[in-house]
Amino acid sequence: MTREPAEVLGFFLVLLGVGLILDADCYWGGGALIVVGGAFLGAVHRWFPRGC
Amino acid sequence: MCHPWLAVLTACLVVVIGAREFGPSLRGSGSDWRPADGGFLGATLRGWFRSRMEPLVDLLLTAGVSADAVTLLQLLMSGLCAVAFWWGWLFTAGWLLIGCGSLDVLDGAMARKRGADGPRGAFIDSVVDRYAESIVFLGLAGLYRADWRLWLVLAAFLGAFMVSYTRARAEALGVVCHLGLLQRPERHVLLGFGAMVSVLVSHLTCGATPAGALLVVALCVMAALGHVTALQRIMFALRRFE
Numbered sequence: 001m002t003r004e005p006a007e008v009l010g011f012f013l014v015l016l017g018v019g020l021i022l023d024a025d026c027y028w029g030g031g032a033l034i035v036v037g038g039a040f041l042g043a044v045h046r047w048f049p050r051g052c
Numbered sequence: 053m054c055h056p057w058l059a060v061l062t063a064c065l066v067v068v069i070g071a072r073e074f075g076p077s078l079r080g081s082g083s084d085w086r087p088a089d090g091g092f093l094g095a096t097l098r099g100w101f102r103s104r105m106e107p108l109v110d111l112l113l114t115a116g117v118s119a120d121a122v123t124l125l126q127l128l129m130s131g132l133c134a135v136a137f138w139w140g141w142l143f144t145a146g147w148l149l150i151g152c153g154s155l156d157v158l159d160g161a162m163a164r165k166r167g168a169d170g171p172r173g174a175f176i177d178s179v180v181d182r183y184a185e186s187i188v189f190l191g192l193a194g195l196y197r198a199d200w201r202l203w204l205v206l207a208a209f210l211g212a213f214m215v216s217y218t219r220a221r222a223e224a225l226g227v228v229c230h231l232g233l234l235q236r237p238e239r240h241v242l243l244g245f246g247a248m249v250s251v252l253v254s255h256l257t258c259g260a261t262p263a264g265a266l267l268v269v270a271l272c273v274m275a276a277l278g279h280v281t282a283l284q285r286i287m288f289a290l291r292r293f294e
Contacts, residue, residue: 004107005107005108005110008104008105008107008108009108012151012154013068014065014149016082016144016147018062018143019141019143019144019146019147019248020144021055021058021140022055022058022059022143022252022255023136023140023142023143023251024141024144025053028126
């Protein structure tokens with residue numbers, strides 16, 4: 001079962017962003033940016049053909 | 053400030069992705085589920101996680117990253133995890149700990165795939181693992197330095213240390229001994245998810261449940277099962293020496 005590394009990294013990044021928001025409220029902006037970046041990274045490869 | 057909706061969304065995301073990912077593996081294995089050397093995670097879950105890490109192994113090898121570099125990154129990450137625990141950032145600390153466990157799987161898989169697995173790599177890996185684990189417990193000791201939970205951290209640390217020591221000593225005397233309920237992957241999962249779920253529950257209940265409540269439960273389980281695992285290994289080795 002081979003999967004895209006982007007999916008794994010994206011999922012980890014989303015959780016990191018959530019962690020920053022939950023643990024350190026004052027960094028919520030940075031946390032939210034990381035969540036959006038992680039979600040984008042995890043999902044974006046589905047919109048392009050393999051190898052891109 | 054509590055974020056119940058974010059906690060709900062995160063819990064839903066993890067449950068949905070977990071069901072999507074792990075459901076087919078469970079159905080595929082059917083009644084064939086069996087523990088991996090007695091570890092409570094089981095062979096199916098470990099196999100699924102390794103297969104999920106496989107693309108990252110290929111990516112890192114293609115990028116020219118060495119297994120030793122990943123091992124050192126694991127040490128750095130456990131240092132950050134200790135700092136996060138010390139500051140009380142439990143969700144981030146749990147996330148970093150799961151990351152350390154993933155890097156631990158990655159470096160071994162990279163060395164095997166490159167054909168560079170040997171005594172040198174195994175020795176570096178073991179030594180770094182011990183330092184990494186000790187640093188994380190140091191962070192937990194810093195978090196609970198002022199109350200009774202410090203003793204719980206020390207009991208869990210002693211259990212983890214004895215699990216590793218019994219295996220190393222038995223193998224030095226010629227007995228391969230890697231059985232037991234609470235091995236390294238199980239410790240990472242228990243402590244990492246314990247810390248993360250602890251924070252989610254605290255935000256869901258808007259502070260009615262203290263942030264570290266479930267982490268303390270995880271530490272209790274770690275302390276108990278760590279010593280049970282060490283005893284399992286001691287009994288196993290003693291039977292082999294007779």
